[in-house]
Amino acid sequence: MSTSQTPILSIKDLFIEFETPDGAVKAVNGINLDLFKGEVLGIVGESGSGKSQSWMATLGLLAENATTSGEVTFDGENLLTLPPKALNPIRGNRIAMVFQDPMTSLNPYLTIETQMVEALRIHNKRMSKPDARKRCVEMLDRVAIPAADKRLKQFPHELSGGMRQRVMIALALLNDPEVLIADEPTTALDVTIQAEILDILLDLQRERGMAVVFITHDLGVVAEICSRVCVMYAGRLAEIGPVQDVFTDARHPYTLSLLKATPRAAQSQAAQSDDALYAIPGAPPNMRMPPPGCPFEPRCACADAHCREQVPALEPLQGSETRLKACFREGSSAALLEALVHER
Amino acid sequence: MTVLNRERNEEALAAAGEVLRSRSLTQLAIARFLRNRVAVGATLIVAVMILMATFAPLFELMTGYEMDFQDRNFYSGKAPDWDAKHYFGTDQNGRDIFVRTMFGMRISMLVALVAASVALVIGVSYGAISGLAGGLTDTIMMRILDLLISYPLTLIAVIALAYFGRNIFIVFIIIGLVEWQIMARVIRGQVISLRNSDFIEAARAAGVRPIGILVRHIVPNVTGVAIVYMTLIIPEVILVESFLGYLGLGVQEPNTSLGVLISEGANAIERKPWMTYGPGMFLVVLLLALNFVGDGLRDAFDPKDR
Amino acid sequence: MSDRDTILSVENLSVHFRLGGGVFSRASIVRAVENVSFALQRGETLSIVGESGSGKSTLARAVLRLVAITKGSVILNGENLAQLSNNEVRKRRQNMQMVFQDPIASLSPRRTVEQIIAEPLMVHQPELSGEERSAKVRDTMDAIGLLPDMRNRYPHEFSGGQAQRIGIARALIVEPTLLVADEPVSALDVSIQAQVLNLLSDIKRQRSLSLLFISHDLSVVQHVSDRLLVLYLGHVMEVGAAKDIYANPQHPYTKALLSAVPTIDFSANKPKRTRLTGELPSPTVEHVGCPFASRCPMAQAICNEQKPQLNTVEGRDVACHFPG
Numbered sequence: 001m002s003t004s005q006t007p008i009l010s011i012k013d014l015f016i017e018f019e020t021p022d023g024a025v026k027a028v029n030g031i032n033l034d035l036f037k038g039e040v041l042g043i044v045g046e047s048g049s050g051k052s053q054s055w056m057a058t059l060g061l062l063a064e065n066a067t068t069s070g071e072v073t074f075d076g077e078n079l080l081t082l083p084p085k086a087l088n089p090i091r092g093n094r095i096a097m098v099f100q101d102p103m104t105s106l107n108p109y110l111t112i113e114t115q116m117v118e119a120l121r122i123h124n125k126r127m128s129k130p131d132a133r134k135r136c137v138e139m140l141d142r143v144a145i146p147a148a149d150k151r152l153k154q155f156p157h158e159l160s161g162g163m164r165q166r167v168m169i170a171l172a173l174l175n176d177p178e179v180l181i182a183d184e185p186t187t188a189l190d191v192t193i194q195a196e197i198l199d200i201l202l203d204l205q206r207e208r209g210m211a212v213v214f215i216t217h218d219l220g221v222v223a224e225i226c227s228r229v230c231v232m233y234a235g236r237l238a239e240i241g242p243v244q245d246v247f248t249d250a251r252h253p254y255t256l257s258l259l260k261a262t263p264r265a266a267q268s269q270a271a272q273s274d275d276a277l278y279a280i281p282g283a284p285p286n287m288r289m290p291p292p293g294c295p296f297e298p299r300c301a302c303a304d305a306h307c308r309e310q311v312p313a314l315e316p317l318q319g320s321e322t323r324l325k326a327c328f329r330e331g332s333s334a335a336l337l338e339a340l341v342h343e344r
Numbered sequence: 345m346t347v348l349n350r351e352r353n354e355e356a357l358a359a360a361g362e363v364l365r366s367r368s369l370t371q372l373a374i375a376r377f378l379r380n381r382v383a384v385g386a387t388l389i390v391a392v393m394i395l396m397a398t399f400a401p402l403f404e405l406m407t408g409y410e411m412d413f414q415d416r417n418f419y420s421g422k423a424p425d426w427d428a429k430h431y432f433g434t435d436q437n438g439r440d441i442f443v444r445t446m447f448g449m450r451i452s453m454l455v456a457l458v459a460a461s462v463a464l465v466i467g468v469s470y471g472a473i474s475g476l477a478g479g480l481t482d483t484i485m486m487r488i489l490d491l492l493i494s495y496p497l498t499l500i501a502v503i504a505l506a507y508f509g510r511n512i513f514i515v516f517i518i519i520g521l522v523e524w525q526i527m528a529r530v531i532r533g534q535v536i537s538l539r540n541s542d543f544i545e546a547a548r549a550a551g552v553r554p555i556g557i558l559v560r561h562i563v564p565n566v567t568g569v570a571i572v573y574m575t576l577i578i579p580e581v582i583l584v585e586s587f588l589g590y591l592g593l594g595v596q597e598p599n600t601s602l603g604v605l606i607s608e609g610a611n612a613i614e615r616k617p618w619m620t621y622g623p624g625m626f627l628v629v630l631l632l633a634l635n636f637v638g639d640g641l642r643d644a645f646d647p648k649d650r
Numbered sequence: 651m652s653d654r655d656t657i658l659s660v661e662n663l664s665v666h667f668r669l670g671g672g673v674f675s676r677a678s679i680v681r682a683v684e685n686v687s688f689a690l691q692r693g694e695t696l697s698i699v700g701e702s703g704s705g706k707s708t709l710a711r712a713v714l715r716l717v718a719i720t721k722g723s724v725i726l727n728g729e730n731l732a733q734l735s736n737n738e739v740r741k742r743r744q745n746m747q748m749v750f751q752d753p754i755a756s757l758s759p760r761r762t763v764e765q766i767i768a769e770p771l772m773v774h775q776p777e778l779s780g781e782e783r784s785a786k787v788r789d790t791m792d793a794i795g796l797l798p799d800m801r802n803r804y805p806h807e808f809s810g811g812q813a814q815r816i817g818i819a820r821a822l823i824v825e826p827t828l829l830v831a832d833e834p835v836s837a838l839d840v841s842i843q844a845q846v847l848n849l850l851s852d853i854k855r856q857r858s859l860s861l862l863f864i865s866h867d868l869s870v871v872q873h874v875s876d877r878l879l880v881l882y883l884g885h886v887m888e889v890g891a892a893k894d895i896y897a898n899p900q901h902p903y904t905k906a907l908l909s910a911v912p913t914i915d916f917s918a919n920k921p922k923r924t925r926l927t928g929e930l931p932s933p934t935v936e937h938v939g940c941p942f943a944s945r946c947p948m949a950q951a952i953c954n955e956q957k958p959q960l961n962t963v964e965g966r967d968v969a970c971h972f973p974g
Contacts, residue, residue: 018847021379046839161702161930176871190701190866192926195910199925219841220869259914261844263869277844277873283809284839368804369760542755548769549716550820551743560769564760 007034008211009058009095009179014070016053016062016235027053029235029295031070032314035179035211036146040202042243043215044258048284050235051215055181059097060087073181089114093123096172100184102164106156112136113152116171123175139170143200162193166200173204181213186221198225209284219262223247228322231255234285235297237314241323249333251317251325253303254296256336278340294327302329302339356438373568376644383640386633393630397453400446407459430620435608444600445623449630451601455516456578457584462520463577467527468570474528476558486532489525497522497584505593512595520585523577527570534569538562568645579631586627601628657827657860658690658713663722665705665712665884669934678934684706685722690828695854695861697871697892697909700881703930709881710832710864714746715739726828744774747821751833753813757805763816764801770824784933786823794849795821811842816851822853829854830862835870847873864955868911874894880904882961883933883941890966900963900973902946940970948972 028050035041045051046272055262056062058072058079072079074095079087099105107115116136121127127135133152143166149340154163157164165185172180182201185196202225205212214226220227222243229246231238231254239252250256260278282299291298293308300307307328329336375528377383396403432441474485501518510516538544547557586603588594590610602623608619619649665683682705690696700706711717713724715731724731726746731739744782747770748853750756757766767787778786788798794905805813813833821829831850835843851874854861865871871878880903887930888901890892899905904926926945931937939954940946946953960967 021376044839124829163929191868192906192910194912195923196925198912218912219840220914223914223916224912247914248916258840261841262914263843263847263867265871277847279844279848280841281845283811283842369806542750542752542760544747545716546750546756546817546820547758547769549714549743549748550770551740551773553740553773556773560761561758565758 006036008037008074010034010073010075011035011054011058012071014054014057015059015068016050017067018063019065019067020288022045025287026029026290027066027235027287028057029290030259031232031237033230033237033240037178037211037212038209040205040212040214040226041230042222042229043213043232044217044219044222044229045215045232045283046217046251048234048287051232052183054232055097055183055213055215058181058301059091059095060084061097067243090122091189092119092172093178093179094177095181096177097181097183098165098168098172098185099128100165100187102161102188103156103170106164108156111153111155112159112167115150116167116174119171120174130186135174136170138269139174140167142173142204143167143170144196145170165193165197169197169201169204173208176208177210179211179213181215183215184217185214187216187218190320194221201225219247219259231258234290235287236295236311237324237326239323239325239327240314241317242318251323251333251336252327253300253329253336253340256333256340257299257301260337260340301342302336363643372646377640378393380643382636383643386640388637389629390632390637393449393626393633395445397449400443400450403443403446433616433618435619441605441619444605444628448600448602448605448623449622449626451583451595451599452514452582452603452627452630455519455601456581458513458516459520459523459581459585460574460578462517462571463527463581464533464574466520467524468531468566470524471528471531471533472535472558472566475532476539476562478536478539478556482532489528492614493525501588501593512599515585515588515594519581519588522584525580527573527577530569530573531566534566535562538565572638572642572645575634579634579638582627582631588638602630640647655692656689657692657727658862659723659725660689660713661723661725661887663687663709663724664714664720665708665717666720666856668909678864678965680933681936682884682933684710684885685960686881686886687722688879688886688889690707690860690861690944692827692861693858694876695863695874696877697863697865697875697878698879698881699865699868701866701907701930703933704881705882705933706864706866706881707832708884710830710862713862714743714748716748740787741774744770744824745826746830747826749817749821749829749831749834751816752837753810754808756817757813759805762802762804763796766805767820767823770820773822777842787819790819790823793853793937794822801950804909810838810846811843814838814846818846818849818853822857822859826859828860828862833863833866834863835972836865836867843866843870847934850874868907879908880907883931883937885937885941886960886969888966888968888970893963898964900966900968901970902948904946953973 004344011031011033014031014223014306018025018027031054043051043055044211051064057068060079062068068080070080074090079090113133113136113293116139117129117132119133120135136152137148140151145151145163145166151159159167169185186197186318189197198221201212216222226243228241229243230240231246231252233254238249238254239246246255250259257280261280263277280299285295285298291308293310294300294303295306297303312326312328317323318324432445434440435444474482500522502516504518544557544561547561552560582602585594585601586606589601589603590607590617592607594604606620606625606627609623612619651958653753657963663683663686664681666684667680667682667702668677669680670677686709688696698709700707708717712719715724719732724733726742730743734742757815764787767790768783771783787801791798791800796812796815796819805816808816835846838846848869850861853859861874863871863874872892877890878892878895879889880887880901882903888895888899888904895904896908899908906926909924924947931941931944937957939956940958943949945955950971956971958971960969960971961973
């Protein structure tokens, strides 16, 4: 979990807008984020937070009706402005991505072998077929798929969901990427399978020292495997910091509300069944007409008029280099909690 | 603790500026259709042609159709002559072909409407029942359908017309009977996919009777598809009628249809090629426009775009 | 806990499906639910927990007679649903309603909210006039926290959370005694999940409703359950009071399941995760021994030979040769 000073990937002032017949959807509204070598960065957000879109943008995977502005700097280049020809050697090679639904991410008409070998040979044109095959078997072994040799000849539908996701991870890691972006990779899996996949991911990450971006809505998962976490709401960053700090000492009302709304077994083993969960009132905002001020303000128990008018900037906490929040409220986590509880 | 802290919830929702105009799926589809310029253009063309067909008698007055008919020997078989207002020329009876085309369109469109409606009613019922029933009933019904499809149209038409005589409505019904099979298949497919959807299961769980499910839940979700296929069946129907007309099995004199006109023109094609131009052009434009309208409707109703 | 208070009694319920089978191959039988028994008291929430392939959704639908029951009985309000005709069951649906996993998909897309919520009333209380129906719809929407001007809108215009509330309103308008919720919050964001779960709890209390809660998410279930039933491959593994099971799980599968849930716990003495090996066995094969034997970290020879019965251990029923 070491971090070095220069980020391996840097996002600056990223804005993403989608043109729809009913108006423009402002999915991402100004994100500044650094990814350091060897860390596991968790991106937490609910639907509409823009968490997936921001990272799809780095690999140029956004839909046609998207307009982006800002910079995504990787190895001195701005990925957003690179033409496809220059982007392709990076995609799947130096930056790889794993998606949520392995069934639709794998081509159902091709064998596992064909797909894996293709991924290898696109970036290693001189590799011979037998060599490629050997490497694929190695990778499948590494992600704990039994009888890897036989599995290569199978089709995606012959594997279980957990196995398909493992194949996806193997595919992503074939070319030893420096950055792995995992977009909700375990959301569709059973909890016992999820546990295995998370273990595998962590092992592989430690072994190769690659940076991992783990996008999810599940706070428990973030707590288990991430070193740093980034909370997003309505296309903006709410809070960033080391996982333990943010989760035990949250400073943004949204983070705190989310933690309180998360069912208890995910927080500790002891809980009462009569405890009501804290329910955040209202719903995420309409991204066609984002509110002028802080996007969380309509649902925030601590908000005041100032919050409605101005967007809080993402700023470091007092006396901390590693923690940032975008909120006008100062004060400890306990004080925020008081305000939340009293609002009820 | 109170349920949802409802006031807070309402405040929060209002503050989020949830300004939504309520639009049903049909309204959304219409909006989407209107954005499709080709489809809108094609609709206009079809509308214009319908108008022209409706007001066919007016054209008659304009060209002095009746008068010329008296001197048909003089006027017969004339090439298009703009000064005399015979834009498409005249046929061997001295009748202005343009006017004939207008009247012909009337019949063609009437055929389209009646035959397509026959196809719609029979097709939708058959398909819906087959799809909902499932199992053995469905299999039997589909095999009957296969049998019917394999029978040649011409044979059926000839036999029917020989038996019933060349009544104009018989012609319409025959054509409708030939076209309903496609509709049946399409509707059946749609019903089968609907049958497994969550909201149908929810209706069953609520205790709704099968009839209720059919009428309230299945039919409204099938009309979209039905309309789209109607607009695709109509060109086929017109073509079929033209084909029958070409064979001499269509409508009788003095009524005419586009197909009959083209047939007459085809007979004289070496010496008087212009006789096919007018009706042929109108037929082609009508069919093309209808196809574009059908495409536009299909895109508009496509649920994936929602 | 007298017998009079038992709303639902499921005994030895089995649901088998035939799959495939043509001219050249024999059909295989999917044993989705195998010999499941449990009882539900008035005002109680029993959660049925399992992963994919556990048969929990099939079980829920079998209880409501939405799928055919192969063996066993489902006794609701004194009547065995398994022995009634389809039409008789249909009439009794007033007492047993369901809430579905995908909120928007469970609402008829071309009907307004008012029509959707009013439909059960139309079916089961046809004597009501249009006005009386509207009034009832209004009241129910109020109780669930739905704004009145939503009445004329269409399902696709709502978010998941609101759509789920509409589904709940539809289920509750006929005042059933039993509510079956099939993964009602799985498709919702965390902040909305909490709203819907709180809503369900409150309503349950207000109306003395019995709730059968199906879920794969152990953390969600902890908040709503009085009792818990753990299902694996259609077999009951453990059933008992929720508090007890969470504090001290007895069945190896329950233990593995609980330990696999990711927790926000940074303390040094966090319990280590139990790792499961192997893959889920095929549901078409009839199991001679315990269905969990192939993945159980504690499996012995007897586990493959003899299916464990439900024994009472530490105040609950466990199907294991080596509980604890």
